[in-house]
Amino acid sequence: MNLPPFLVRITAFAVPVVVICCGPGCNQGPNFTTVPVSGKITVDGTPLPAGQVTYTFVGEGVGVPSGGAIKDGEYMIYTGGKAGAPVGKYKVTVTPVMMPSADGKMPKTNFNSKFSEPSKTTLTVDVTATPPPNAYDLKLTK
Incomplete structure (x- = not known):
């Protein structure tokens, strides 16, 4: 199924935001502690x-989805509106910003797509x- 380019852009941005803001753990309130x-x-x-x-x-226990924007190669994680993430082990995915060219075509990602797929990513952090x-630097390959 071919989606219009604007819908692909919105979906590429909205899905991580929804997961971060509304995923499991959002109902934990302010009772979790984060570290930078x-x-x-x-x-x-x-x-x-x-x-x-x-x-x-x-990891073990109840997890809280966390995420952040990448700008000029740098990122900072936020969890439930708080800077940082709870201590624990995490699987990491990276999603590029996909802006279509003037002719409406979506560009190819400039890194291996496995890093964007939760079931295939090899990136983990403690x-x-x-x-x-x-400790939280991530090195992707093409």
Whole structure:
């Protein structure tokens, strides 16, 4: 099924936002504690200019979906309106911003699409209270 380009753009942006804002864990209220989480995202050494990063909790207990925008290769995670993420293990997906060209065609992603698919991504992070330097940097490949 071919969707109009504007609908593809809206869907590419809206799905991560809905997951982050309305996914499991949103009803936990302010009772969860977060620690700062930020990092850099590169594709074969070059900063990813824009997109969305999503952390999906995979550890023990109740998880809270977390995410943030990518700008000039840098991102900061937010969870339920709070800066940071709860301590735990997360699977990470990265979604590029997909703006159509003047002729309405969607560009190809500049990194391997497996990093955008929750069932295929190989990216994981362990969020800790005292992470080592660059602990949340993500290195993507083409």
